[in-house]
Amino acid sequence: MEKIDYRQYPILFVDDEEENLDIFSIHFKDTFTIYTATSGPDGLELLDREFVALVISDQRMAGMTGMEFLQEVNKGHPEIVTMLVTAYSDLDVLVDGVNTGTLYSYILKPWEVKDLKIALKRGIEHYYLVSERDRLHREQIETLKKMSRANRLSAVGTLAAGIAHEIRNPLVSIQTFLEMVPQKLSELRVTDPARLDQEFWEKFYSLSFNEIQRIRTLISELVNFSQPTPPDLITENISRVIEPILDLTRKEADKRGIEISYHADPDIPLIHIDVSKIKQVLLNLILNAFQAMPEGGEVRIIARSVHPRGQARTVQVVVQDNGQGIPEEIKEQLFDPFFTTQDPGEGIGLGLTICHQIMEEHGGEIEIKNRHGQGAEAILNFPAVKEGKAKG
Ligand SMILES: Nc1ncnc2c1ncn2[C@@H]1O[C@H](COP(=O)(O)OP(=O)(O)OP(=O)(O)O)[C@@H](O)[C@H]1O
Ligand SMILES: [Mg+2]
Structure with missing residues (x-):
């Protein structure tokens, strides 16, 4: 794995004893970026404001327990890696947490600085790998979508050019015929006025003319679309x-x-x-x-x-x-x-x-x-x- 700058992936440590927070900070502040909170609710509030990659919490706290807190973290921020600090006597909580997938890992008390540092690094590496994988996955999907869109567009472009060409010629014939109508009508008005339905002809004539105009506009849009001129930047x-x-x-x-x-x-x-x-x-x-x-x-x-x-x-x-x-x-x-x-x-x-x-x-x-x-x-x-x- 490429080298991770651990400081870019902040850690939140939650413990209701201030002294423990201080000890944690003193030991790890040179390697990691650290936030602390003295209760689950305070921790959750911080997570809404700050980017955090890993949350580590003590189990025994007044009010919300560590596990309860980490369950909430999971709900609101499923991407965050969660770790529990606990005594051996709370083994059942641990087993539960690991089995239900709430916990990424745990640390038994009393912890050694060396061990905890390694565990924190592993946790951040896990966060990095998962988020990197998700990012690549999203990028791949985006690329696929773009490719399929490009394919659709180029297929339609070819089709459009073909159709435009095919429609243009008959359209010219129809338009030529229509342009003759006023002349023919005025002749009829002289030779056989009884057979002339003036209203019908006028309506039909203007309607057809407008419709042809619309088709022509459509065709020129299609042609522009299928054979775009290169941009003049x-x-x-x-x-x-x-x-x-x-x-x-x-x-x-x-x-x-x-x-x-x-x-x-x-x-x-x-x-x-x-x-x-x-x-x-x-x-x-x-x-x-x-x-x-x-x-x-x-x-x-x-x-x-x-x-x-x-x-x-x-x-x-x-x-x-x-x-x-x-x-x-x-x-x-x-x-x-x-x-x-x-x-x-x-x-x-x-x-x-x-x-x-x-x-x-x-x-x-x-x-x-x-x-x-x-x-x-x-x-x-x-x-x-x-x-x-x-x-x-
Ligand atoms: N600002 C918008 N708000 C809501 N819907 C939108 C908005 N812009 C586009 N759309 C939706 O996207 C559709 C496609 O837009 P597009 O501009 O490609 O075609 P159109 O506006 O329907 O027709 P044309 O632009 O060719 O006259 C619209 O019919 C509309 O349903
Ligand atoms: Mg539009």
């Missing part, structure tokens, strides 16, 4: 892209009784973006937010710089709404082509698919999730350009 401050979009959408927002606002951290790093493609992404997300709030509401756009531990600096753009949120059962399908919950004829269901594609072209990511409280948020992550800060 420039180095830019994200605010320079967001601000014009706000002006563009404000009128529509007013009409819908929606307040739209923008908050940007100072000193946001620059990013490499294709301005027109990112505008398309933002417009899609804002429109989705509008559609999620038919009764009006609030859209907040936030730009901030985040720097997760061990990862590169990221510029995050968040579009928040306080609409109805996303039902659990459709979460996996949001980015699927043609997935829409809108009425037929209202949405195509390509908005988020295209956003996803564009973000991928930027080496970024998009995530959609529900907010605590109410509504949903779309989070865009852009890798920050190294060095150099944005001015505004």
